[in-house]
Amino acid sequence: MYSKSIFRKLLVGTLIFVSIIIFAKYESIIRTTEDWPTYIDPAVGSDFSDCIAIVNLYDSLVFPNHDGTVRPHLATHWKVSPDGKVWTFYLRKGVKFHSGRELTAEDVVFSTKRLLTMGEGFAYLFEPFIEDVVALDKYTVQFGLKKPCGPFLSMLVRLYILDKEEVLKHIQSGPYGKYGDYGRKWLLEHDAGSGPYMVEEVKMEEYVLMKKFDDWWGGWEPNAPEYFKEMATADPVTIRTLVAKRELEITDELQPMESYEAMAKIPGVKVIRFVPGGMNLNVMMNTKKPPTDDVHFRRALAYATDYETVAKKIFPGSLVARGPVPQTLPGHDPTIKPWEFNLEKAREELKKSKYWGKLDKYPVTLSWCAEVPEEEKIALMLQANFAKIGVKLEITRKPFGSMIADAQSIETTPNLSLIFVAAHYMEAGGMLATRYHSKSTGTWEQCEWLMDPEIDRMIEDALATVDREERFKKYYAIQRRLVELCPTIWLIDRAETRAYQAEYVYWPVAEWVKKGEKIALPLGYGLYAHDMKVFPEKRK
């Protein structure tokens, strides 16, 4: 009897709650998911999740086009000195911050100094180059560089401008002298930007809710979303349920393939795959450790790799890599052909190597990243194929943190390291410098330990070339030279997969994919909500 009454009470309670609760809905909203944490301070964040929020909240001097070029944004035009060391930018007048204040050159100077002083986020892009930055007048700002920097404009996409007065109003105690914490604590949950959206609410571990900034200088198209919400990603079942209930407009790219297949069957939902430019998967070969110190041995391994299986089965939709630079990244040499999977050629190269005849004495070590389970399949596939040419592969699963630690010395770096690398900015130069210049040895981005003076010189020369066409030719030469040296097995240029509500959402990225256009956008810009449209009346 007692139990019956309890259950009856529960049932009645449930019905009461159903009748009481009214779920408020934001009709004109785009919701997306991404890995948490999301740092919305542009001097702190630099990961995918951070970038999605930051590009919507803040403006930069120039803005990326989806073909990898840039166009004027806060800066209407600019000029560069003949030696490539002085860049002058002329700012758009009448741009308002979310506070209502006008954006001026002083704000650009403040934002640059703040980024460089804090040393976090995208500071690493600018630190090697920017010597000083000054406001010549209210609307003119000048950057003095330590050395010429050809791709400086591409980098400037990542310099976001903050409202100086708003930040200074909110500084708390901290390590930056008179600037205290430089507003870092406040900017964790608020914004000081001029971007098309402004922070409505930040719920740690849950979401960042952004509201349309009606006074945005660039204006608005009809049906632009009133709200943009970036939520923390969840279990695949939850994501699928949210999509099916029309409570999630664009999914993250982190879901398992079978989950995307299931979502593709939901009416009105489409799954798109595209190679956004800038991320490739590498088998980095330690060129200073036997037996991968021998170029013929390295080439043998490159020929003994089944690229098609990786691109089609393990990371579907990806492109087989054509050299060290992803194909959608401006500056990629289109004449470079992919390596072929050819065990005969692999054996021929192996015979030319100094380790031929004593392969059993030189087992090859490989580490793969524990956070990317699919990499195990690649490791096992390599093991099987290498065995066919007589090379023994010893596989170790390692957390990424341990791989970073291993990369700090030649001795601890394994023969092979399976690692994804993303471009720092939309030009080949950035990737070539961080991947193959001697300065990046000892970091996870260069487990090859190439240390080739000629490559160093070529990279420095290319980066210092201001003329784009000339610079690109130099990038091509570096790529060809790298293919000869074969320090890496370049596996794939990784595709990004997302499901979205095609029935009631207009998403520019999906339109470009439909037209078969190349997409070379920096992290986050694919989810620039200002250019999206939402039609709530079509939501069923």
Place this chain on the structure above:
Amino acid sequence: MSMWVYIIKRIIYSIGVLFGVSILIFIISNIVPGDPARIALGPRAPDWAVKRLRKEMNLDKPIVERYFLWLGNLLKGDLGESLRSRRPITKDISEYLPASLEIIALSAFFMATIGINLGRLSARFSDTWLDGVIRIVSYIGIVTPAFVWAILFALIFSYLIPIFPTTGRISPGITPPPRITGSYIIDGLLTGNFKAAFDTLWHIILPALALSMGGAAQAARMTRASMVDNAEKDYILAAKAYGIPYKLIYKKLLLKPSLIAPISIMALDIAALLGNAFLVELVFLYPGFSRYGVEAMLHKDLFAIISVVLIIGVAYTVANVVIDIIIAYLDPRARMGAEQNV
């Protein structure tokens, strides 16, 4: 009075245990490979920025000095700053802990009502078809992990029959109540924001139910076993022989002592939920303490890890003291034993 002395003694012992736990967890989390400052700032941050953060966190000092600096701050109520959320850990915990406690409280309610009532039914109708059905249901409850229940409930009650929300703590558009305790339900009721209180309750029903399934099933089996066992004892037979009404025997003589074992286990299960609810919180995208703790561990968020482990330690300690009090209430022998021990 002597019972209270016993409890106070237990609390003092517990503080000693917590002190030991703090030393242990501080040492373990500090010797695990990986530089927390480097992990926090990312692999591309310049070395000077990493060094500055190490200095800010006192990581440049010897471990013993670090421990006492941390302990000093702890006594002042400062748990340090989280490397992941970049906020004071006290602020993080003040948000996530009440959120988890709401789920745990509801889960405890489900565990007790479902578990004990099923156990009672099973004992009352022992060795009948009903007992068999409850046995099978209980076994399924015990062997199925909470996150599987969470996924099942989300699919059934949120997708197929969409009566419960899928994610979050409160619906968008509903303003959370002003903070008093940190619990939206309690604060909502205290401030008259009933909409927020009911909406929060609505959000936590599925996660709480998922978390309670294992404990409830276990409690059902234990209650049944204890009741069937006690029903055969001499004092029950004697009571029956004296003609004491069955309801009184059942309630006063049979049920009360039979609850000692299930309540002891349930209390520990409930305390464990604070750290074990991670996957359920992830399924429902719920901003809870358990998820915070696991994320802290994955990101080597040093001070957050230590704080989370300490709070879980406190939860276990409190659970043990509460168990002692409940058992003392239910079982006079325990009370008398405590008095003799004092």
